[in-house]
Amino acid sequence: MTILTFTLxxxxxxxxxxxLGSLTGLGGGVVIIPLLTLVFHTxxxxxxxxxxxxxxxxxSGSASAYVKEGITNIRLGMFLEIATTTGAVAGAVLAVxxxxxxxxxxxxxxxxxxxxxSIRPKGNHLETADxxxxxxxxxxxxxxxxxxxxVNYKVRHVLGGYLMMTLAGVLSGLLGIGSGALxxxxxxxxxxxxxxxxxxxxxxxxxxxxxxxAVVYLQRGYIDPGLCLPVVLGVLAGALGGTxxxxxxxxxxxxxxxxxxxxxxxxxxIYNGVxxxx
Amino acid sequence: MKRLLxxxxxxxxxxxxxxxxxxxxxxxxxSIVVLxxxxxxxxxxxxxxxxxxxxxxxxxxxxxxxxIMRGVFLGHGREIIQLGVVLLIATPIARILFSVFAFTVxxxxxxxxxxxxxxxxxxxxxxxxxxG
Numbered sequence: 001m002t003i004l005t006f007t008l009x010x011x012x013x014x015x016x017x018x019x020l021g022s023l024t025g026l027g028g029g030v031v032i033i034p035l036l037t038l039v040f041h042t043x044x045x046x047x048x049x050x051x052x053x054x055x056x057x058x059x060s061g062s063a064s065a066y067v068k069e070g071i072t073n074i075r076l077g078m079f080l081e082i083a084t085t086t087g088a089v090a091g092a093v094l095a096v097x098x099x100x101x102x103x104x105x106x107x108x109x110x111x112x113x114x115x116x117x118s119i120r121p122k123g124n125h126l127e128t129a130d131x132x133x134x135x136x137x138x139x140x141x142x143x144x145x146x147x148x149x150x151v152n153y154k155v156r157h158v159l160g161g162y163l164m165m166t167l168a169g170v171l172s173g174l175l176g177i178g179s180g181a182l183x184x185x186x187x188x189x190x191x192x193x194x195x196x197x198x199x200x201x202x203x204x205x206x207x208x209x210x211x212x213x214a215v216v217y218l219q220r221g222y223i224d225p226g227l228c229l230p231v232v233l234g235v236l237a238g239a240l241g242g243t244x245x246x247x248x249x250x251x252x253x254x255x256x257x258x259x260x261x262x263x264x265x266x267x268x269x270i271y272n273g274v275x276x277x278x
Numbered sequence: 279m280k281r282l283l284x285x286x287x288x289x290x291x292x293x294x295x296x297x298x299x300x301x302x303x304x305x306x307x308x309s310i311v312v313l314x315x316x317x318x319x320x321x322x323x324x325x326x327x328x329x330x331x332x333x334x335x336x337x338x339x340x341x342x343x344x345x346i347m348r349g350v351f352l353g354h355g356r357e358i359i360q361l362g363v364v365l366l367i368a369t370p371i372a373r374i375l376f377s378v379f380a381f382t383v384x385x386x387x388x389x390x391x392x393x394x395x396x397x398x399x400x401x402x403x404x405x406x407x408x409x410g
Contacts, residue, residue: 001327001328002324002325002326002327002328003320003323003324003325003326003327003328004320004324004325006328007316007320007324036330040330041330041331042330042331043330043331043332043333045333046330046333053363053366053367056366056367056369056370057305057308057309057366059370060301060302060304060305060366060369060370061301061302061305063298063301074297074377075389078377078389078392078393078396079392081396082392082395082396082399085396085399085400085403086399088403089399089402089403089408092403092408093408138388139388139389207301207369207370207373208370208371208373208374208396208400210370211367211368211370211371211400212399212400212403213403214367215367215400215403215404216403216408216409218341218342218363218364218367218409219336219341219342219408219409220336220341220409221333221334221335221336221337221341223340223360223363224330224337225315225319225340225355225356225357225359225360225363226319226328226330226356226359227330228312228359228360228362228363229312229315229316229319229359230316232308232309232312232362232363232366233309233312233313233316236305236309
C-alpha cells in the first residue's frame with residue numbers, strides 16, 4: 001500500500017468516525033484509535049496523538065455552533081477546566097511510564113463504559129433549589145433557553161464534580177480521547193446540570209483539555225503529520241455532516257448499533273493488550 | 279481603541295458570539311493549512327510506503343515550532359501540515375486568552391484568576407520540559 005492509498009482509505013474511515021461520533025455524541029477520537037491500531041497496525045502512540053488532534057478539531061468545530069445558541073455555561077466550563085487541564089497534564093506524563101499494552105487495556109475499558117453511558121437513557125435534571133454555597137460563590141448557576149423561555153438552574157456537588165473532572169482529564173491525557181462521556185457524567189449525574197447544558201459545556205471544555213496534553217504529545221513525537229492529514233480533514237467533514245443529519249434523524253437505533261460496534265472494538269483492544277500485541 | 283475597551287461595546291457585541299466565531303475561524307484556517315501541506319506531501323511522497331508500525335520517537339523536523347517554521351519556509355509538505363495542527367491546538371488556547379480579556383472588561387476578578395490558572399497549567403505543559 002502506498003502513502004496515497006493509505007491516506008485516501010484513512011480519510012474515508014475518519015469521515016465515518018466523525019459522522020458517527022457527532023451523531024452519537026461520543027466524539028470522533030474514540031473510533032480513530034481502534035481504526036489505526038487494529039486495521040492499519042499503527043503503533044498505539046501515533047494513534048493516541050492523532051486521536052487527540054481529532055478531538056480538538058471536533059470540539060472547536062461544533063462548540064462554535066453551540067456557544068452561539070447560548071446553552072454553554074462558560075463560567076462552569078472555565079472553573080472545571082482547572083481540573084481537566086491539571087488532570088490532562090498528569091495523564092500525559094503518566095503515559096510515558098505506562099507500557100502500551102496497559103494503555104490498550106485501559107482504553108478498551110473506558111471505551112466500553114463510554115458506549116454504555118451513551119446508550120443509557122438520559123434523565124433531564126432541573127435543580128432549582130440553591131443547595132451549594134460553593135456554586136453560589138463561584139457563580140456557577142445559570143440559565144438556558146427552552147421552548148418555554150429562559151429557565152434558571154442551580155449546580156450541586158461542586159467538589160465531587162471537580163474530582164470527577166480531574167479523572168476525566170487524566171484519562172484524556174493518557175488515552176488521547178476527549179472523555180466527553182465522563183465529563184457529561186460528572187456534570188449530569190453529580191452536579192445536576194441540565195442535560196443540554198452539560199453536553200455543550202463538556203464539548204466546549206474538550207478542546208482546552210486536549211490542548212493541554214497535545215503540547216506534551218507534540219514534543220514527544222506522538223503527533224505525526226502524515227496521519228493528521230487524513231484524520232483532521234476526514235473527522236471535520238464527518239462531524240459537519242453529522243450535525244446536518246442530527247437535526248432530522250432519530251438517533252436512538254444508531255446509538256445502539258454504534259454502541260455494540262464500539263464494545264466489540266474495545267474487547268479486541270483489550271485482547272490485543274493482554275496478549276501483548278499492542 | 280477607547281471604544282474597544284469600553285464595557286458597552288463588548289456587551290453589544292456579545293462576547294459569546296465572538297468566542298464562537300473565533301473557534302470557527304481557527305478551525306477553518308487550520309484545515310486550509312493542513313490541506314495545502316497535504317497536497318504538497320502527497321505529490322512528493324504519495325508513491326512511498328507508509329511506516330507507522332513502530333514508534334520512531336520524537337522527529338526533530340516537527341516536534342518543535344522553530345523546526346516546523348523552517349520547514350514551512352522551505353515549502354515542505356509535512357511541516358506545513360504540522361503548522362496546521364499547531365494552529366488547531368492554538369485555537370482553544372486563544373479562546374482562553376480571549377476569555378481573560380472578556381472577564382477583564384466585565385470586571386469579574388474571580389474569573390480572571392480562574393482563567394489565568396487554566397492558562398498557567400497549559401503554559402506549564404508547554405514549557406515545563408514534560409516532553410522528555
